[in-house]
Amino acid sequence: MSQPRPILLKGGRLLCPASGTDETGDLLLERGAIAALGGELDAPADAEIIDCTGKWVAPGLIDLHVHLREPGHEYKEDIASGTAAAAAGGFTAVCCMPNTEPVNDSAAVTEMILERARKAGSCRVYPVGAITPGLGGKALSQMAELRDAGCVAVSDDGHPVSDSRLLRRAMEYASGFGLPVICHSEELSLSAGGAMHEGPTATALGLPGIPAEAEVAAVERDLTLAGLTGARVHIAHISCAGSVAALKRAQEAGWAVSGETAPHYLALCDQDVGEYDTHRKMNPPLRSAADREAVRQALASGVIEALATDHAPHSVLEKEVEFGFAAFGVTGLETALGIMLELVNQHLLGPLALIDRMSAAPARLLGLPGGSLAAGGPADVVVIDPKAIWYVDPVKMRSKSANTAFAGRRMPGRAVLTVCGGKVTFRLEA
Amino acid sequence: MSLKRRNMLGLYGVSAEEITTVLDTAESLKEISARPIKKVPTLRGKTIVHFFYEASTRTRTSFEIAAKRLSADTVSLSASTSSITKGETLIDTAKNLLAMSPDLIVMRHSQSGAPQLLARHIPCSIINAGDGAHEHPSQGLLDLLTIRRAKGRLDGLKVSIIGDITHSRVARSDIIGLNTMGSQVTVYGPRTLLPPAVETLGVSVAGSMDEAIHDADVIIMLRVQQERLTDVLFPTLREYAQRFGLGLKHMKAAKPDVVIMHPGPINRGVELSPEVADGPWSLILDQVANGVAVRMALLYLLIGPEAS
Numbered sequence: 026m027s028q029p030r031p032i033l034l035k036g037g038r039l040l041c042p043a044s045g046t047d048e049t050g051d052l053l054l055e056r057g058a059i060a061a062l063g064g065e066l067d068a069p070a071d072a073e074i075i076d077c078t079g080k081w082v083a084p085g086l087i088d089l090h091v092h093l094r095e096p097g098h099e100y101k102e103d104i105a106s107g108t109a110a111a112a113a114g115g116f117t118a119v120c121c122m123p124n125t126e127p128v129n130d131s132a133a134v135t136e137m138i139l140e141r142a143r144k145a146g147s148c149r150v151y152p153v154g155a156i157t158p159g160l161g162g163k164a165l166s167q168m169a170e171l172r173d174a175g176c177v178a179v180s181d182d183g184h185p186v187s188d189s190r191l192l193r194r195a196m197e198y199a200s201g202f203g204l205p206v207i208c209h210s211e212e213l214s215l216s217a218g219g220a221m222h223e224g225p226t227a228t229a230l231g232l233p234g235i236p237a238e239a240e241v242a243a244v245e246r247d248l249t250l251a252g253l254t255g256a257r258v259h260i261a262h263i264s265c266a267g268s269v270a271a272l273k274r275a276q277e278a279g280w281a282v283s284g285e286t287a288p289h290y291l292a293l294c295d296q297d298v299g300e301y302d303t304h305r306k307m308n309p310p311l312r313s314a315a316d317r318e319a320v321r322q323a324l325a326s327g328v329i330e331a332l333a334t335d336h337a338p339h340s341v342l343e344k345e346v347e348f349g350f351a352a353f354g355v356t357g358l359e360t361a362l363g364i365m366l367e368l369v370n371q372h373l374l375g376p377l378a379l380i381d382r383m384s385a386a387p388a389r390l391l392g393l394p395g396g397s398l399a400a401g402g403p404a405d406v407v408v409i410d411p412k413a414i415w416y417v418d419p420v421k422m423r424s425k426s427a428n429t430a431f432a433g434r435r436m437p438g439r440a441v442l443t444v445c446g447g448k449v450t451f452r453l454e455a
Numbered sequence: 456m457s458l459k460r461r462n463m464l465g466l467y468g469v470s471a472e473e474i475t476t477v478l479d480t481a482e483s484l485k486e487i488s489a490r491p492i493k494k495v496p497t498l499r500g501k502t503i504v505h506f507f508y509e510a511s512t513r514t515r516t517s518f519e520i521a522a523k524r525l526s527a528d529t530v531s532l533s534a535s536t537s538s539i540t541k542g543e544t545l546i547d548t549a550k551n552l553l554a555m556s557p558d559l560i561v562m563r564h565s566q567s568g569a570p571q572l573l574a575r576h577i578p579c580s581i582i583n584a585g586d587g588a589h590e591h592p593s594q595g596l597l598d599l600l601t602i603r604r605a606k607g608r609l610d611g612l613k614v615s616i617i618g619d620i621t622h623s624r625v626a627r628s629d630i631i632g633l634n635t636m637g638s639q640v641t642v643y644g645p646r647t648l649l650p651p652a653v654e655t656l657g658v659s660v661a662g663s664m665d666e667a668i669h670d671a672d673v674i675i676m677l678r679v680q681q682e683r684l685t686d687v688l689f690p691t692l693r694e695y696a697q698r699f700g701l702g703l704k705h706m707k708a709a710k711p712d713v714v715i716m717h718p719g720p721i722n723r724g725v726e727l728s729p730e731v732a733d734g735p736w737s738l739i740l741d742q743v744a745n746g747v748a749v750r751m752a753l754l755y756l757l758i759g760p761e762a763s
Contacts, residue, residue, distance in 0.1 A: 223651050224651060224652055225651075225652040225655035227650075227651070228650040228651055228652050228653065228655065228656060229467070229627075229655070229656065230567055230568065230589060231567040231586070231587050231588035231589030231590070231624060231627060232567050232568070232587070232588070232589075233588075234651060236651075300568070300571050301567070301568030301571050301572065342544075345544070345546055345572075346544055346545065346546075346572070347545060347564070347566035347568060347569045347572060348566065348567065348568045348572075349566040349567065349568075349587070350566060
């Protein structure tokens with residue numbers, strides 16, 4: 026690959042939570058790395074100079090939780106389309122969950138994903154390997170092999186490991202190889218058959234409910250096992266107040282635990298299911314307004330350290346059906362930043378905290394490159410226009426799937442330029 | 456008279472004025488069923504599809520008789536005869552039906568919200584004949600008609616609904632309609648069969664069978680479905696009948712002019728003792744007769760000559 030031209034991002038608001046930088050200045054990207062930052066920098070002769078006045082210049086966003094659907098479900102998404110969506114949303118790296126077909130429970134699948142990402146990808150792709158072969162919940166995957174092939178964590182996302190002893194063994198074994206365990210925490214015997222959050226809306230709609238306690242009970246168990254094993258445990262897609270409280274207690278106990286939430290839990294609640302809108306059906310489900318507030322506060326305070334999208338593309342085949350039959354999941358890569366900018370406008374968190382939750386924290390939690398503007402680091406950068414108002418149009422998404430929960434929503438701002446490894450991966454057409 | 460709507464998907468959002476229009480229309484159409492020749496030409500040339508994704512005998516029969524008394528042409532599809540088993544989606548099936556230009560589709564479906572999905576995709580009128588545990592508006596309306604005929608009013612009545620509220624679309628439509636018309640609704644049943652946050656439906660919850668019954672003007676008993684036993688929602692039919700069934704002993708404690716209703720089919724000896732089901736309080740067969748009238752009214756108001 027030929028070296029891209031140097032890029033000089035001029036006069037933007039440099040935001041780097043790792044160093045606490047929040048100042049106006051230039052950023053120079055050269056040979057795939059951040060060459061210099063701050064003040065007024067001279068551009069090399071062959072550099073592309075981009076005026077960033079009024080814009081935010083930040084480390085590229087990192088998503089700990091996406092479903093790229095390749096291999097196996099390419100009609101929903103593939104690595105090319107999913108990473109293009111990521112780049113358009115300001116992301117320079119994504120972690121892809123193993124519930125593909127075949128499941129990513131072997132080096133062969135991991136290597137295949139990485140090879141596709143190298144050839145067709147618009148951002149860095151970090152595979153997450155399966156905890157159990159085939160996500161079957163019966164045995165341990167060959168985690169050492171998965172790590173050596175390039176997996177950055179293990180998870181049985183979507184198919185929680187119900188057997189507590191097996192999960193304990195998984196945590197112990199994974200920690201021996203430095204692999205964090207990402208838990209999709211759900212007590213299946215409590216959630217079985219449910220279609221949305223249990224509460225007044227489900228009762229009025231006549232839909233079987235999923236109580237928040239199905240999540241809380243599992244979060245408590247998973248965190249308890251983190252305490253027992255000392256493993257690095259990360260709780261995926263936290264949706265309710267009870268899980269926040271459990272995570273806070275576990276952090277106060279000093280355990281190596283962390284959590285993420287997703288944009289829809291910050292912006293929507295169970296009432297937004299409305300008239301059986303399958304684009305508001307995901308797992309865990311949209312919770313009560315009080316849960317939403319607890320999750321928002323936890324993200325603001327840092328109890329929930331990271332924002333992840335749980336980008337889950339589904340085609341109309343899975344979504345334009347009866348609510349009870351519809352698949353769980355919504356896309357998120359192209360709308361996450363807009364939702365987070367809403368939080369900034371609502372003074373829930375500042376710009377630096379936004380970049381922390383979406384870039385620095387994810388990098389820190391899984392030990393990934395990037396997440397910082399420090400000189401010498403990878404030239405993974407996003408330029409954000411916090412005032413570029415736009416309206417979500419599912420037809421115009423880069424994702425192959427249109428199952429956004431935010432169709433028609435007014436977004437306060439967006440990524441206008443994404444650079445990954447010094448290469449422009451997304452540029453908003455004027 | 457007409458309704459300011461194309462569909463009848465549920466009683467949620469239907470005004471008291473609209474409900475009164477349906478009930479008054481049903482009253483005026485009741486007389487047709489008493490004629491020697493039980494047929495008027497009102498809906499001649501209209502095509503009605505009865506689209507039943509879930510087994511139904513009485514509701515479908517009631518709709519068919521209603522349509523035929525108004526001279527509409529009817530076609531019936533049920534889960535066993537349609538392409539549902541061939542894996543066709545609801546929307547595809549509906550679009551195929553639509554290509555044959557029906558004027559109205561009456562649909563029953565096991566999934567809550569299925570009629571709403573249909574209504575988003577096809578432009579003809581739709582009547583929800585029961586969707587999952589959501590609503591069954593024509594049953595709600597026929598219950599309102601039955602109560603109004605028995606009590607002369609709906610405003611200010613105390614109505615108790617007893618049994619499986621969680622899985623009952625009849626209960627939801629009854630509660631919504633009764634609240635709209637100014638009645639007070641109390642529910643009672645095993646705690647496992649009362650939905651979470653049940654009071655948000657606009658009801659109070661009785662603490663005992665006696666409390667549910669003693670000052671009720673109307674008691675609606677709901678059917679116990681045998682499959683709830685396999686879901687372990689109550690221990691045995693025996694205990695259910697003892698604790699949540701309505702028997703003669705309860706009638707002594709009830710108001711002298713109380714009336715008993717049940718959407719049918721009855722499990723005799725479970726939720727309702729035979730003496731009560733067949734006793735002077737019982738309006739169960741009036742409900743069936745009123746069902747035809749209410750459905751005629753809905754058809755007339757949605758696709759009749761004065762429909763908007």
